[in-house]
Each structure stands twice: as structure tokens, then as C-alpha cells.
Amino acid sequence: ETGVTQTPRHLVMGMTNKKSLKCEQHLGHNAMYWYKQSAKKPLELMFVYNFKEQTENNSVPSRFSPECPNSSHLFLHLHTLQPEDSALYLCASSQGGAVEKLFFGSGTQLSVL
Amino acid sequence: EDKVVQSPLSLVVHEGDTVTLNCSYEVTNFRSLLWYKQEKKAPTFLFMLTSSGIEKKSGRLSSILDKKELFSILNITATQTGDSAIYLCAVEETSGSRLTFGEGTQLTVNP
Numbered sequence: 001e002t003g004v005t006q007t008p009r010h011l012v013m014g015m016t017n018k019k020s021l022k023c024e025q026h027l028g029h030n031a032m033y034w035y036k037q038s039a040k041k042p043l044e045l046m047f048v049y050n051f052k053e054q055t056e057n058n059s060v061p062s063r064f065s066p067e068c069p070n071s072s073h074l075f076l077h078l079h080t081l082q083p084e085d086s087a088l089y090l091c092a093s094s095q096g097g098a099v100e101k102l103f104f105g106s107g108t109q110l111s112v113l
Numbered sequence: 114e115d116k117v118v119q120s121p122l123s124l125v126v127h128e129g130d131t132v133t134l135n136c137s138y139e140v141t142n143f144r145s146l147l148w149y150k151q152e153k154k155a156p157t158f159l160f161m162l163t164s165s166g167i168e169k170k171s172g173r174l175s176s177i178l179d180k181k182e183l184f185s186i187l188n189i190t191a192t193q194t195g196d197s198a199i200y201l202c203a204v205e206e207t208s209g210s211r212l213t214f215g216e217g218t219q220l221t222v223n224p
Contacts (some may be wrong), residue, residue, distance in 0.1 A: 002155055002157065004155075040216065041216065042117065042213075042214040042215055042216050042217070043156075043201065043203075043212075043214040044214075045211060045212065056211070088154065090154070090155070090156070099205055099211065099212050101158055101161070102156075102158070102212070103158075104149075104155045104156045104157070105155060106153065106154040106155040107154040107155065109154075
């Protein structure tokens with residue numbers, strides 16, 4: 001256990017559905033991240049939150065909408081996704097935005113039909 | 114654009130073999146290079162390297178950085194089946210909270 005919990009572990013959704021991914025960290029960190037890992041592609045940073053404020057949006061389409069109500073929780077709201085959005089979505093946290101030691105969750109494996 | 118290239122992309126060995134994984138990078142403002150092990154889903158931290166020529170070791174794993182030639186290697190000696198995983202290399206810039214990852218090396222250790 002890394003101290004970062006993601007739910008659900010697997011998600012299958014149609015292109016017209018709306019769903020949300022949840023991430024919770026129990027490490028007392030103040031920075032949280034969403035990464036996308038597609039098959040045979042490098043991990044891609046999507047969003048960064050420091051002290052609940054979004055500090056980075058890596059040109060992510062608006063069909064992905066993050067929410068960070070507090071330093072321990074991070075959500076990724078999904079709507080009208082495309083099949084190419086199928087991937088493993090990983091949440092991570094760190095202390096003070098120090099990426100040198102990210103703690104990752106086990107991810108949500110998303111399939112868009 | 115920052116770039117991290119890992120090789121090989123996949124590797125199959127027998128238990129007891131020694132393996133060397135490679136990571137080369139092009140980054141504008143280098144701060145550190147990190148190695149992660151991804152078993153099942155969650156990547157876990159292995160090493161952070163900031164200086165050339167200083168070997169970091171943890172059990173059978175070791176890693177070294179060459180900032181002149183812009184690469185790092187990760188060595189695993191006496192491999193075990195539990196070493197089977199994807200090994201990810203990432204480079205951190207000085208400018209912000211960003212890691213650029215390589216594609217990873219899928220290592221399979223057969224008994």
C-alpha cells in the first residue's frame with residue numbers, strides 16, 4: 001500500500017456516460033496529480049494541484065474535468081469520452097510539489113466503448 | 114521538447130541473470146533523474162539521481178547517471194521472478210513540478 005487509494009479499479013463506460021474517478025491520499029501531502037498511461041506510451045501528466053489550487057493543466061481536453069476539494073482528495077470527472085481515452089489513470093501525491101518522490105495509487109483502468 | 118528514451122522496450126531473462134536497463138534523455142533544465150518499478154499498476158520509487166558518477170544501490174539494484182552523455186543505467190543482478198515489472202525512467206526539470214517519463218522497459222524474469 002502506497003497510501004494513495006483510487007476507486008474504482010476498473011471502469012467501462014459508453015461515450016455518452018458521465019462518470020468520476022476518485023483519489024484519496026493518507027500521507028499528509030499537499031500536492032496531487034493525475035497521470036494518464038496509455039498502452040505503449042509514456043506516462044503523461046494531466047493535472048497538478050498544490051494546496052487545492054490547480055497549478056498545471058497539460059493541454060487536457062475539456063471532457064476531463066478535475067476537482068480538488070481539499071489536499072487529501074482529488075477527482076477526475078469524465079463526460080463524452082472517446083475510445084482513445086481508454087487508458088490507465090494514475091493519481092499521485094507528493095509533499096510540497098516535490099515530484100522527486102511521487103507516491104502513486106494503483107490506478108483506474110478505463111475502457112471507453 | 115523534453116524527451117526520455119528507454120531501451121530495450123522489453124526483455125526476457127532467466128532467474129539469476131544480470132540485466133542492464135538504459136535511459137537517455139534530452140531536457141532543457143535538468144534537475145534529477147528517477148527510476149520507478151511498476152508491478153501490476155502502481156509505480157513505486159526506486160532511485161533519484163542528481164550527480165554524475167555516483168552509484169546508488171539498494172540490494173541487487175543499482176543505478177548511475179552520466180550527465181555529460183545524458184543517460185542513466187539501472188542494473189539488476191541475480192534476477193528473481195519478483196523483479197518482473199515495468200521499469201520507468203523519468204526526468205525532472207528545474208522549472209516546475211513536472212516529470213517527463215520514458216515508455217518503460219517491460220522486464221520478464223522466467224524461473
